Structure formats: structure tokens, C-alpha cells
Amino acid sequence: MSADQPLVAILDDEPEIRRMLADALEEAGFRTTSYARATEFEAGLKRSSPDVCLVDLGLPDRDGLALVHRLALESGAAIIIISGRAQVQDRVTGLELGADDYIIKPFDPTEVVARIRARLRKGRGEAQPTAQTARFAGWTAHFDRFLLVDEAGHETSFSHAEGEVLRLFLESPNRLITRAQMQESLGGAAGESFDRAMDVRISRLRTKLGEDPKNPRLIKTIYGAGYIFLGDVRWG
Known part of the structure; x- marks a missing residue:
């Protein structure tokens, strides 16, 4: 797969979800990296710069919302939370801390792919000035x-x-x-x-x-x- 393809970093402690997301994204033409723990994910960010980060909030070694907030401050990646927390306040808090989108489990992988594509299109912005x-x-x-x-x-x-x-x-x-x-x-x-x-x-x-x-x-x-x-x- 070409290095020009967008890179999506997946952080979720459930192996089945990581595989499901990686399979769907790679079939759609994305590159992926997958992590089960926040410490591995943060180490991976030092080696590569993903275009999108998919972050589960229920992590075994770190508070997911705190990680989202840090990513929003330090990373240029789009941040999409994927979580089983369905309360409105959880969604509001995630967005307030800097996430760009919030997807509730269980989900359809095709929806995740569509949301990522929409987010990247908005990031590129066809009507935006080309100047940076x-x-x-x-x-x-x-x-x-x-x-x-x-x-x-x-x-x-x-x-x-x-x-x-x-x-x-x-x-x-x-x-x-x-x-x-x-x-x-x-x-x-x-x-x-x-x-x-x-x-x-x-x-x-x-x-x-x-x-x-x-x-x-x-x-x-x-x-x-x-x-x-x-x-x-x-x-x-």
C-alpha cells in the first residue's frame, strides 16, 4: 500500500474490534496501525504521524479522556472517539476536550470508514485556500x-x-x-x-x-x- 494513503491509528483493548476496524479500513484503502494499550500507542506516535486516531475511552492503562485532551493539544491528527459510553454527557465531554467526532459501540465498520473520509475531506477542504x-x-x-x-x-x-x-x-x-x-x-x-x-x-x-x-x-x-x-x- 502506498505511503501516500492516509494513516489511521487504532487504540482499543479489544482484539476483535482492532481487527474489524483494520480490515475495513485497509479494504477501503487506508494504512493502519493498531495498539491495545495507551503506552504502546504513545510510543507509536513518536515513530509515525497518523492522519486520524481512533481512540477507545475504556483503556487498561490510561484515562481515555485525558489521552484525547493531550492528543488535541499536541497532535495534528483528527481524533475520533469510539466508545461504549452512550450518555450525552460523555459525548459532550469528549468533544469539549478536543475530539472531532464520537462513535458509540456497537457500530458498523462502514460507518467508521465514512466518518473518517468525511473528516479528511473537511480537513483538506476543497474550497479552502491552498496556502497553509x-x-x-x-x-x-x-x-x-x-x-x-x-x-x-x-x-x-x-x-x-x-x-x-x-x-x-x-x-x-x-x-x-x-x-x-x-x-x-x-x-x-x-x-x-x-x-x-x-x-x-x-x-x-x-x-x-x-x-x-x-x-x-x-x-x-x-x-x-x-x-x-x-x-x-x-x-x-
Whole structure:
């Protein structure tokens, strides 16, 4: 299989699930690596950089949600939780901590393949600028390295999920972006969990951009309507 094919890292302590996912993904043209324990998974990340991480929350050696949060902060991979925890609060928490999607067990492997393809399409974004660098308000966003750099050269990392939101704003500066438009562009089921996940990601972006939470100058909340990014943006 070509090294150009997307790499999916599978972390689940159940051998049957790992095999089922790997078989379905490889048949669909993906490369895969599989791990039963978080320690093995983290060691594997030092050797390769997956495009997507499938993470089970019920791990024998690590808290799954803590691992998801760390991945969101340190990895550029899309993160999809696969878990038997079906409560709404579990889904909300997973998305708030940085996951891009949440799939409940039991599941159909074809659904997982479809969700991964959709997530990668959104990550590439056919309508997105081809440039990986945007400059605005004294900041430079490097989407290939998931970094924000201020005028003094100080670097701040952002997660894959935060980068999706930031890119959406920078592609449409000075224009209202509604919740419905965000849901359509970023994917995920509309509802409380999506809204709360967006609120958390936007709050984190404001913090990283040094915004006053009570009076942000760049990412404005238009109550009852959505958000607007104020400022000039230069790509490339």
C-alpha cells in the first residue's frame, strides 16, 4: 500500500474490534496501525504521524479522556472517539476536550470508514485556500504545523479541532458565521453537544489570541445569530 494513503491509528483493548476496524479500513484503502494499550500507542506516535486516531475511552492503562485532551493539544491528527459510553454527557465531554467526532459501540465498520473520509475531506477542504499560512492582527497561523506565532515570535500550539474553527473564521473575515454554517462546514450532529464543543474551541482560541473574554476584539459573539471574525487576513 502506498505511503501516500492516509494513516489511521487504532487504540482499543479489544482484539476483535482492532481487527474489524483494520480490515475495513485497509479494504477501503487506508494504512493502519493498531495498539491495545495507551503506552504502546504513545510510543507509536513518536515513530509515525497518523492522519486520524481512533481512540477507545475504556483503556487498561490510561484515562481515555485525558489521552484525547493531550492528543488535541499536541497532535495534528483528527481524533475520533469510539466508545461504549452512550450518555450525552460523555459525548459532550469528549468533544469539549478536543475530539472531532464520537462513535458509540456497537457500530458498523462502514460507518467508521465514512466518518473518517468525511473528516479528511473537511480537513483538506476543497474550497479552502491552498496556502497553509495566514496573517492577521499581528499573528501568523501555520496550519501545517498547528502553530500561532505572535509579533515577538512566541509560539502557541493549537489543536486540529481548534484549527478547523480558526480556519473557518479566517476564510470568511468580517462576515457572520451562523451555528448552522459551522455545523455544515465542520461536520458533527447539530445539537447541544456540538454547540458546547464550538463554545469551548472558540474560548480556547480567544485565550490563545490574548483576547479579553468579556470584550474580544477579533472573534465576536453575535448573540442569537453566531460569530464574526473582525480583521484583515492575508494568506500565503
